[in-house]
Amino acid sequence: MSRTPVRLAVVAACAALAAVAATTSSAAPQAGPIKIGISLSLSGDFSDPGKFAEQGYKLWEKTVNAKGGILGRQVQLIIQDDASSPTQAATNYQNFITKDHVDLVFGPFSTLLTAPSAAVASRYGYAFIEPAGGGPAVFDQKLHNVFFTQPAPIVESGDVFVKWILSLPKSKRPKTAAYPALDDPFSSPIADRMRAQFEKAGIKTVYKTIYPSETVDMTPIVSKIAAAKPDMIVGGTQAGDGYSLIKGLVQAKYSPKFLFEANGPNSPGEFPGKVGANNTEGIFSSSDWYPAAQTYGNPAFIKAFLKLYGGKAGDIDPGSAEAYAVGQVAQRVISKVGLNNAKIIAALHTGRWPTVEGTLHWDSIGQPTGQFLLVEWIGGQLYPVLPKKVAVKSPVYPKPAWGQ
Amino acid sequence: MHEVVQALILGILVGGIYALMASGLTLVFGIMKVINVAQGALVILAAYLSYALWSHLGVDPFLSIVIVTPVMFVLGVAVQLVFVRSLRGPEASELSLLVTWALALGIEGILSVAFKTTFRLSLPSYADTTWTVLGYQIAEVRLLGFVASGVLLALLSLLLTRTRFGRAVRATVQNPTAATLLGVDANRVQTLSFGLGVSMAAAAGAVYGVIYPFNPGSHYDLISRLLSIVVLGGLGSIGGAVFAAVGMGVVESLVAVEISPIWSSFSFFVVLIAFLIVRPQGIFGLRERVL
């Protein structure tokens, strides 16, 4: 076959790559802006939550620059789409660090993208402050540059609920429990952990199951749960299946005395609409952040968020607060030790760091050592009920029948 | 035993809806040897249209079938004219596979931009109503969906057997050359049939959107099931597709209840592969014609 087209193509491609390499920006002069690279899922499967994180990051950028930046320099966020692909996320961070020579990087959305990205950052000695990678996969890597800006590893989301149930007098506690869980990196680990703790305390497991993430039909599962008649249902759920599970239970006319879902009920804007406004009473969930929380900088965060994006405080997704918290931590640590990644990593491993997510403190592999909030629907509204320090109301139990 | 029968009921109800989607897919293959990989995406597109009508104008999802179906029929005709018809030559079938896959991606992309990736579900007033018949739970929306599918499949059958167009379609499936010699306009039949196939998807989409939460990415799960159904039923056979669809619904439902939900779709694929060992052309499939 004719050789010219192949040769031309190869030469052209090499030339193109060389040209792109030549136009690379070299390391920024000291007086320029502080460049922070972030890979976000702005398209693909994670694009909805990815957008919330983007909002939080951008809000922080505006806020901090309005106050004069950090160390007298403006902050410049370089945000790149990763199309919800781990390969692209890793490529993005590689570009940020070795092409754009950014000063800092912040984390992407989702544990699944955080794990490979943190590995890239670790290779080059960059700190990795991240808002959404809280699943076991991230911490199993045992990296020392990771800092997860939520109160605790995601797998501990249900611990507050477990503690509360086990604090009730024995006669009031549930005797039996069912554990439906979604097959994803967080949901079934959460349910498994809660089940282990409950079983140890003598609560009998009458049914447990894992269902795949594209399950569209919860009816077989619901009918099995209803047949087993558990006092308590602990759902390792994300939002979509969380709603479906409750709808299914309503349709099957089965109402347990205690109902906890890892996610679903913790979306105050969506939950009543998705399951029916008079079906929410007494349902528990867990949350890392709450609009009315009096955590560090939270009221100012809410005010600025509503000013920039509009809407209601109750509709703000925790993802935006988590991203904002990353910025808060970065701001504080840079002001303390300057723009040196090694020093930042060392500094963040000690002390307590106040954010809108609460005051954070990490162990050596990046796991925060705090607690999540237990939230409950009471009178048509979502309230934090534990820990006592931040509770607005006390927990209400048992759960009434559907439609009340 | 109770839950086995309950699972059986659910499986049949679910299978009916898949039968409607699959009928369009297998019809199109029978006529022009084109596998429309975008069928799943078209179902989701119709689900979004139906959802939009419900959320903005309060139109009942089942009634929206009347609106959504003609709209998507026109869309189907347009797609066939623009994308599919231009494929010629001996490799048209294979190329159509890839072209329709590209179309599916395009539809997914447009829907992602327009509606974001949040899961949607139409929730008319009767969304939570269930009836208890002989001790078994039947959700009203599922029953209505099943009935609607049945009615539409019956209408399709009438169309194919009692009308001139239907006769032309069946003639083209059996023997396109002879059909052309007898005066059938092959191009027109192909275009209209493609539109018909998409209409089936549209109606099914309106039904789907009131039973199952969906987002733009949902089409992958749909098309994987649909393709397996039409292959199992025999490419080109509508009766086979209906049979296989209900069979799939029952298998998945029973496995979910008796074994575990994580194995339900897998088990159907295994059934398919096992069946193909014995009978590569599917249940009612015809061996390749030689002409």
Add this chain to the structure above:
Amino acid sequence: MTRATGFGLARGAAFAGAAVAFPFVFTPAWIVNIGVLTLMYAALATAWNLFSGYTGYITLGQAAFFGLGAYTLGITFEHVGIGSGYNPFYALPLVGAGVALASLPVAWIALRTRQMTFAIVTLTLLFIVQQLAFNLHSLTKGSTGLMLPTPRFPIDSYDRPFYLAMLAILLVALGLCWLIMRSKLGLTLLAIREDEEKARGLGIRVTSAKLVAWSLMVWLSAMVGGVWAYYLTFIYPESSVDPLVMIGAVLMTFLGGRGTLWGPAVGALVLVPAQQYMITRLGASEFYLVGYSAVFMVVLLLLPRGILPSLRDALDSWRERRRTHGSKPVVHGEVRA
């Protein structure tokens, strides 16, 4: 049929030499990274072409083999040490062979069906493998994802071993295609593409030819998956068995020229850097899928034979016209694969 010419071998050697030298000349990690991705897609596309381009049977299951290779390598090195970091690379051919062997029963079933059914059955395979990756939790860690050990390659040239591994697979793939095209197997494959019934009627061993081509495709795809897994150090079912990766490889094959030797690699060389350029310069694009779909449509509908054959035809007509000074009608020479 491509004639084995000194030209062809020299061209191949020149390409190999340039490609090997590339990461030593352009050392920044991000450039080598793009090189890794380009070679990954080039190898995948060439492997896909080896089967689908030559036999005409469109397979839509390649992502399954990519994923199987990724998981096999990952699971193996959960139990075996990576040594200096190069052990996984040495293990690749075995990993690939294991996956190829495992795929044979399925291939035998699938290849009994006709072209269209075959395509669908291979697509079904993709979903089956993904489900297995989810469900066999104790083996694959399911949806939580599997971690591979991190090698201690020197930081300045960390990506280079991965680049060279991908390049090796691509060169092997190209070499195999070249050899096949000069062999009886190649003739058989082309005969299958032209008219399988006639070939079978003539007594040609059609099924074993298809199985050989299939096994080679699976072997190569699984090895690429293995290198990818080791590169990212973290894999999970959705990312390992990803229809979009496969569609990308198919698109590049069509773009470059299906059934040609260099077509798929050229397609990858054009599309991968272009895609990366677009993502970095144009920023967030919600229109990613739409754009992808549009490019695919354009290639399939307007340029179905791909860049190389179209360029070659244009070049031939131009040469023909020059030679005959436009006085004779243009007649194309022998049919070339």
